[in-house]
Amino acid sequence: MEKFAKAFPSKPLPSKTAKPWALAGVVGSGNLEVLLERGGKPSNAMECHVETSIPGYKAAWLAALSDFAHHYAAGGTKVTINDQGAPPVLVTLRLRQAYDHLIKGDK
């Protein structure tokens, strides 16, 4: 297992979201779960905590998270990831799904 944490600059989250937290994905081979929560500090950063079963890809992780923080207004959120070897594309996809879910709720 490899663990790391980092905060990325991001525009603040909309003041109202449908839910206080959202979870996307599952922990399974080649997959991951992303827990996205309101209440991270400060409001202009996305705070990320990653635990991954496959060490050695930190650069790709940080780049993917940084890009997400850049493209989405996710400031003031806390992202916690349990990963079992998901490819970066799934990381981005799950982040987007969790984000959509947080903002819009079920359906």
Added chain:
Amino acid sequence: MTGAILFHEQTARQRIASLVDLHSFAELLPPPERLTSPYLAQLGIPVSFDDGVVIGRARIGGKKIYLAAQVGQFVGGAVGEIHGAKLTGLFKAAARDKVPCVLIVESGGVRLHEGSSGEIAIAETMRAIFECRALKVPTIAVIATDIGAYGGIGILSTCCDFRVMTEHGRLGISGPIVIEKWMGKKAYDSANRALVWKTSGGKTKYLLGDADALVHDTADAVRDGISKFLGKSSAVSLASIKARQKELEKRLKKFGATSEPDAVWKGMGVRDIEAASLASGPEFAALAKRGK
């Protein structure tokens, strides 16, 4: 035919969302509480915030239910200490509140990485299920995926009042790979998918009476299947267990020497095996005429 969401492909959370009334699900011990397995953490295996089972309160068609959905992808949906305790607590809550309890099963049984704790948890949950049944609180297991209900969870599923299955669902104790290892490839080729499903799949279980409903592989169909049983319960009585004893004796006598699933299908009233193989849910039930 287009765009149907297959129930067996959904994640546990998606299943819940698509089964219950909109916005009715309130998760108990939700992910932000971060109740994760200390065993897996010690072993360097990824943990999950729900420990492989999502539990909570919800409504289906306006009726209150307790609901659990196992996460098959996470360590095979296997039951560890936390996972098991969540299940036990949920069934106990259902008994306390006299609210039906639905378990969306997807588990290979005890989580080996956590040793005997998971085994005891399954036994405790069985006790809690029977607490519900004694109070005429319906307990319903939904078995709809290939991970299905195996090992201790296979046994546990048979303790519930009702089982709703799809053709993708498998119910048993030992899985095909274990049996193949034990008996040899000749006796059981685990790669023969058609044979595997005819041995443990929903259709055969429905024919034999071990599944109470066989529904299409969609959330809508599963919800209808569940709804049918929400108002019912099958309290354990002397008459019921005596009837069951007879039925199981008869089954063993009739098919005990048979190794071909097709013989079981024919014996249970399926005339056109090929058509029945292709049919699913109620279409199959109609072809089979289980006569229940």
Added chain:
Amino acid sequence: MITAKTAKRRENKTERIARVGKLARGKFVAPEKVPEVLRRIVEPGDILCLEGDNQKQADFLANQLATLGKKDLRDIHLVMSCITLPAHIELFRKGMIKQVDFCYAGPQGTAVADLVKAKKFPVGAIHTYNELFARFYVDLTPRVALVAAAQADRKGNLYLAANTEDTPAVVEPTAFSDGIVFAQVNEIVDRIPHIDIPADQVDFIVQAPYPMHLQALFTRDPAAITEVQVLMAMVALRGIYEKYEVQSLNHGVGFNTAAIELLLPTYGERLGLKGKICKHWVVNPLPTMIPAIETGWVESVFAFGGEVGMERYTAARSDVFFTGRDGGFHSNRPMGQLAGLYGIDMFIGASLQIDINGNSSTVSKNRITGYGGAPNMGCQPTGRRHPSKSWLKAGAEANPGPGTSPGRKLVVQMVETFQAGRVPTFVEELDAHEPSIRKALHGVTPVMIYGDDVTHIVTEEGIANLAACRSVAERQAAIRAVAGYTPVGLKRKKRETEDLRARGIVQLPEDVGVRPSEASRSLLATQDIKGLVRWSNGLYDPPSQFVDW
């Protein structure tokens, strides 16, 4: 007038047939006599064609050939489409082959790489299909061809059923140059449904004790299509199919394109694209096309070969597929490749590796697979003259200068940035540059599709329009922009990417109107093989390994 030289070639054929003598009854040879017959009809130095592609195989004849040794047959110049069977490898191990010219070695890719390392694989060249078929008429004309057919009648006419494939391309040059054609057939019958190969082009026939090997190469189980592939399919549909109004096309065999096929009746319908795109196809009878065919998207399909289990369905849909008078499916590989070269708006396929210049390859140090037919279609046919909307639009984007074609075929590479096991698809340099491989191939780097031919690369990150790039540096930047988080992708510069995006050379999913969170398997017309059977009204008979009911 017959010159001395033609007389000599014809005499030689007569001698060979005379040597067989009573081992055959007329044209017909008993299975157990086949090795001896082969020994007598093949001479050292012969060009021998062993029919077999990535689908059907003259496997009985190949297996019989492999029972012989170097003392029976030597110095053979083997020409064949696909090295597929263990028997093929055996011929090399026994040292019977002095040269081989072929196209593809999929299942034996590892064995071929081993033979190359052991210097037991004297390769002339790895070809594309049409090149090899062409050379059958130029400098690689077979003296003996061993082919496979479904049925023969008593006169020796052959019926090829759903798997015409390479057979006419092998038989004709052989038969019309005094070569010997030897066919294995599944059965000998009084009447065949129709004649594919006339008896006077066939010298010997054996009824094989087992039916010819057929590989279910094009069956893709919808259950294995991932949501990422669905996302890419949505992006491709909007960013390429819709944009260029692609009318005629070829699809590869991968899951990416299978996802597109299954999105047509759902997502495609919703976009109002029915009747506007994807009308004419040059592809094998892909089971995943059944829903699109059943919903009326497809006007015609011409195929290189058949597909196991699609026989009844294709016969029932003779309005779409090419069929004989008897209703039987008809395929033809060289004609299919030709159609794929000149006749279509778009080729779209996947690759294992793409380099920074857009060159792609399926070769690695330990696996040499060759090309097959993809490069015949995945290239710019500068000989093309007829216009189409798509061809002109893509041509205009490519900004043709004087002295170049006004149009462009869309040549699209559709890949995930990582292969299974986190192996990056995008690399700075292809494994195919490995010196030992280049040496064995006489200095040729085995590139599947050249970067110059590629117009677009689609990944889960978006689309790179390479045709619209104005410099090598720009093309490299565009590739990095869609290479995701591979080492190649991590080297991209944000400003460069933004600039390319502003100019439409790089498009993210949202730039083509796709919301990634919408990408769901539920958009597929069916999510499993059983659904395909239902869509076909029970006419599709999937191979048993795909059946769990």
Added chain:
Amino acid sequence: MKKPTPKKPSARAVLARLFGASAKDIAIEKSVLTGYATVGGKKVCVIGTGDGTYIDNAAALRLAAHVIQCIERAPKTPIVMLVDSAGQEPNRVAEMLGLASYFGHLLSCLELARRKGHKLITVATGQAVGGAFLCYGMFADRIYALDQASVGLMPIAAMSAVTKIPAPVLEKLSKTMPSLEFGAAPFALLGGVEEVWSADDDVQAKLAAAIAASSTDDNRAELGKKRGGRKLALDIRKKVLAESAR
């Protein structure tokens, strides 16, 4: 997997130790035990397995039939369940016929007995592993184990083989996590066994006392927490109950 090796002492000897002379009325058919005996001068119903046998569809039915008979003919008689079984034998026909349902039926019969006032006491006498322990023994009101009994999910070697985690890693962890350890004593630490009886104990007296003290509430989670072997289960369960009551 290894074929089961019969554990010593034999089923008969175990019965004699638990029930003295009254054990003679207990039938042993294919290592499945059914009958009645006397404990502390009172009649008990006995069901069980011996010699580490496999339990199959037919065995489950025989045990169930005896429980039904006991409910009908000997109301409220305590039922003593003896466990010495290697589990269910992996078998395709057994699975096809629904072995899980046969086990579920046996459990239903025991549940009815409990509701009708029969006390349910389990004594793990030999192997008490896998499905065979879950399908009746672990369903008792109170569970005891002889100290030579092999109780638990599976030995560490087997666990290592299936999970691919090196045995030494599991060994080391089991020092702080008794759940991973195999045997009656660690199982008791988890609350899965009320008490382990040693060779020196007067087992008949212990059994009589156990029957007398039996209660139908499931106390295993409490025990597990108190004994420190299963620290989370009770709290998690309580949390579910508390949050759901809100």
